[in-house]
Amino acid sequence: MSKISVGIVGISGYTGLELFKILAKHPKFEIQYIANSSGEESIETIHPSLLKVSNLKIYKANPRDIANKIQLLFLALPHQESMLFCKELLELDSQIKIIDLSADYRLSKENYELNYCQHLDEKNLQHAVYGLVEYQREKIKQARLIANPGCYPTASLLGLLPFLPHIQSSIFIDAKSGVSGAGKKLSSNTHYPFINENIFAYNPLAHRHQIEIAEKCQLIGSKEVKINFIPHLTPLTQGMLVSIFATLKETLDPLELLFDFYKNEPFIRIRTQSVDVLNVRGTNFCDIYAKCSGNDLFINTSIDNLMRGASSQAVVNANLMFGFEETLGIPMIG
Amino acid sequence: MSKISVGIVGISGYTGLELFKILAKHPKFEIQYIANSSGEESIETIHPSLLKVSNLKIYKANPRDIANKIQLLFLALPHQESMLFCKELLELDSQIKIIDLSADYRLSKENYELNYCQHLDEKNLQHAVYGLVEYQREKIKQARLIANPGCYPTASLLGLLPFLPHIQSSIFIDAKSGVSGAGKKLSSNTHYPFINENIFAYNPLAHRHQIEIAEKCQLIGSKEVKINFIPHLTPLTQGMLVSIFATLKETLDPLELLFDFYKNEPFIRIRTQSVDVLNVRGTNFCDIYAKCSGNDLFINTSIDNLMRGASSQAVVNANLMFGFEETLGIPMIG
């Protein structure tokens, strides 16, 4: 069988690079098109670690060049740009499958517009599927447009999924991200002398991923859930650790619940002592630990923010959309 | 007026060094005795940053050498060793003032023995004063034996103090410490290739500082408070950031409450946007920020774990015990 032809739009950023690295080794996908906003260079110019690995030409992103030529597109663009591109492309080629790594198709129109901007592609929003595998694997298999989850929501929801029916209080989430989560764009927050030897919360109770977590919790649990989300920037490049706090309706054995809930999941690892960031680095794993004190619950999850929080999760979604084994070509050794 | 003669027992560790550095510049205290468990070297051998600054001889710690010769002793020993030393010294010299940086005099006998070991100096435990200045400045002024608070309890209690009467739920504390908090002793947790690029919770819901926070909250609020405490090791040397989560009985303006509560405190800074670790580094400041979402409360505090969390707080206590201005010789510029 010939390979599936694949494109990446937004190749210059960190998630674009990780997508490239995974797909370049994947046995069933073949990268045939990469693009950014300017074009004109080859990939090893933008990503010098790829010298002697690939000198694929980078195109200036254009839906017309993609339509009817490739079968699967990964969109790693900023929000708003993403839906404009996607909309135009799907008008030209309704058969192409798309995995969008931006926020544009993750939320209801209402929640999106409260937290981002006006939604410009309601038509495709209606059939987009939120690509959290452990939550709705079957829907993903049928999808043509995947909204790849945000990094914080991935690590938060995977911790919450088993416990949601048992929680009676507000939920507090204290999340710590490596600096690559802030992207490649220069900012004073990511200037080395500022974030090195430092740690701080940013956008407390106001980060856009808070609504993404809350909306999905509500869908999963069929009832309103109060999410209080505090993200932090921490002095490491890649990785994410999430602490979740809540009070349960009744006492339970959290590890037993976790082992049972996730017993068939290839990318979830229940840890009995603790989780950390190094163990998941460079992989699609989400490690989970939980402990109770009376009815008070502490859940601890770790992921690689660029992998499970973005690029490798996107390729897992792609595997499912094309009927491949879920783990095919997915990094499990960091 | 001649200076107060001061000693430090436990000079080899990080807090011993910071004590030395503060006291060496202090206008009213004069270091006349420093000791560790072995003796025999001079201070710049153990702390080579002090070459050409001091070549004070280090003694082998012995209460007999201290009694009736110095007026103020800082004890920076491991718990249990500390109370044995303190007990013997106070039998020899009942007039000496002591600031103990270990856990030995921080807790009730009952709580101590549940979390550490048998208490071996109940007599002095009874009159020891918990040295959190903003909580009980007047008692500290009268004390002869100060139990210097733990680093995590300092950052947690300073955040909680104004809010305790308003909280109705369990309290969740997510604390992030720099690695110096784990001390100078080698361990796999503090081996560079393990903690660099990593972050992890340790002793979740079981760290000994949990009971210290809970006991003090109960004393302050005159009622049982449920503390759920999760400490983390983070890849930075010095600094501590603490997030506190709880649900309030009623809505309130948390910044207004903070500004009002701490309006006369020289070492508390209320921040209106966020706190971070760099801003307090090398100082005795505790920076505090808070925000509510409905009745759900987020408090964020930052301190330097070796300064406000140990050594500079100890010298503030010393200032009060000797009737000096609280801020005298205390680092406020990092």
Add this chain to the structure above:
Amino acid sequence: MSKISVGIVGISGYTGLELFKILAKHPKFEIQYIANSSGEESIETIHPSLLKVSNLKIYKANPRDIANKIQLLFLALPHQESMLFCKELLELDSQIKIIDLSADYRLSKENYELNYCQHLDEKNLQHAVYGLVEYQREKIKQARLIANPGCYPTASLLGLLPFLPHIQSSIFIDAKSGVSGAGKKLSSNTHYPFINENIFAYNPLAHRHQIEIAEKCQLIGSKEVKINFIPHLTPLTQGMLVSIFATLKETLDPLELLFDFYKNEPFIRIRTQSVDVLNVRGTNFCDIYAKCSGNDLFINTSIDNLMRGASSQAVVNANLMFGFEETLGIPMIG
């Protein structure tokens, strides 16, 4: 064709883990035996990142368990232990191929004994081959026992190889290593609060790799070469940057020389602006840059100390010994 059966002795350390990770994905080698000094556990206990990836049992290392059962052994033991193990094994099974990652077979007996200890396996030392592929690829193909080069010598020699005939002065090497190069054993040099925010030379002009570089330079150039080698520990986990300084007999174009000398080498990348550590991380590449000022020469090389400096280089040697394509299964994407 069935796969080559492979063993790793010394699985607990950093190089043991990297060997495992490369070999687990290799299409022609199959790990059938792993061992350390104690045995009894499975690999994901020692290396928790491998949970759900492998639960291979770890044996207590014993030559008798290996002889006549596996075809290729990687020895990742401390020096001296390594030659004792190797000697005993080769007496039991003279057909097994061995790649030794210690220093035991890298040097002449004379140089070894001046810098390490008495050599206890002269017989096998005589036919051992120094496994620097770009230097003596053909000899490696015929070898039964490979001495895998040290990390510093690898990065130094790859920079020096093209220039040796042109150098007339003493050679100065300023090498910067990540902390993983110091191994998993705890030491005050690798305690996080000491090496974080720090950088320092250690064993200046006296590191054991100095003689390894000098001996090989002499063999390559057929004349005495004076090497002055200064290694540094730098605050990063993985990576190595080496600066080489010397004065040339005559002016030349260093980049032209490099491009020409290494034109057919798959793992050497000549850079025209600079090299850094991130670009080679997780790969077997050695990046090289050079520049002259008059007759004064600056060569700059970077490798991943655990990969090209140890484990991936070892697997390249293994590929050659078994007649496989040199690049087979070797990481080129970090």
Add this chain to the structure above:
Amino acid sequence: MSKISVGIVGISGYTGLELFKILAKHPKFEIQYIANSSGEESIETIHPSLLKVSNLKIYKANPRDIANKIQLLFLALPHQESMLFCKELLELDSQIKIIDLSADYRLSKENYELNYCQHLDEKNLQHAVYGLVEYQREKIKQARLIANPGCYPTASLLGLLPFLPHIQSSIFIDAKSGVSGAGKKLSSNTHYPFINENIFAYNPLAHRHQIEIAEKCQLIGSKEVKINFIPHLTPLTQGMLVSIFATLKETLDPLELLFDFYKNEPFIRIRTQSVDVLNVRGTNFCDIYAKCSGNDLFINTSIDNLMRGASSQAVVNANLMFGFEETLGIPMIG
């Protein structure tokens, strides 16, 4: 005696902040004017670590506001801006003393124009004094305009001073700087995910500090010296380590020479084992170690790039210019 009135122009950057922190505690200088290019804010807005320490107003920098009002000005401006400001100010007030931290008055007109831009203030360049205390203390005492040395030249020249008469070869300097040396301005080199876990040379053999080192070596030694200078960016915030390599005319005991040469210097510490960056952090010390192998020489120096490499060195110069004790108010405890 009343204090000397002092101003700082260029308060927003890292060296401006360090100047402020030193001068704020200095017993003889009083900060009466601080300025940057925009004005309008107070200092704790730009440097939030100073909240509750100072709320001094920041002015828009203007020579007219300074002339005849303050006695000593520190200029922490980019090159070119600095000489324009200085020239205008000295025309308005010829009595004011100035310490310029830029490169504008460090070099001969010829060398300056080859490496920077046209010199626009030749008049004052002629009487400016290069402020390296250990080189020309007496000249500094008489100066009205000090060119404060660059960070790399400081650490390099202090290592070279005693050895220059004995060197017969080209000199190679491999310097490693913390990231604060690159300043507060955002750049891709100082973006955390790029420099973290990385290390690289920049501007090899072409950095502007190379000519500063070479010119001063020539003045000191009265003969042409060939300097080959390679600066590196390393993943730490503050600190600098410099390795110097050369071949001597004859063998000598380098430590003996160092101890003798610097025996009366308060800010030079000769180390007998090694130097590192942590020991000098936050101080004006320069630590030096040296070792020979035959006639080949290795010199190793360490400084804090923002302190001895800029701000504290500037205040030492100020002390000398006003006849104060050289060490007055200068940080010697980090």
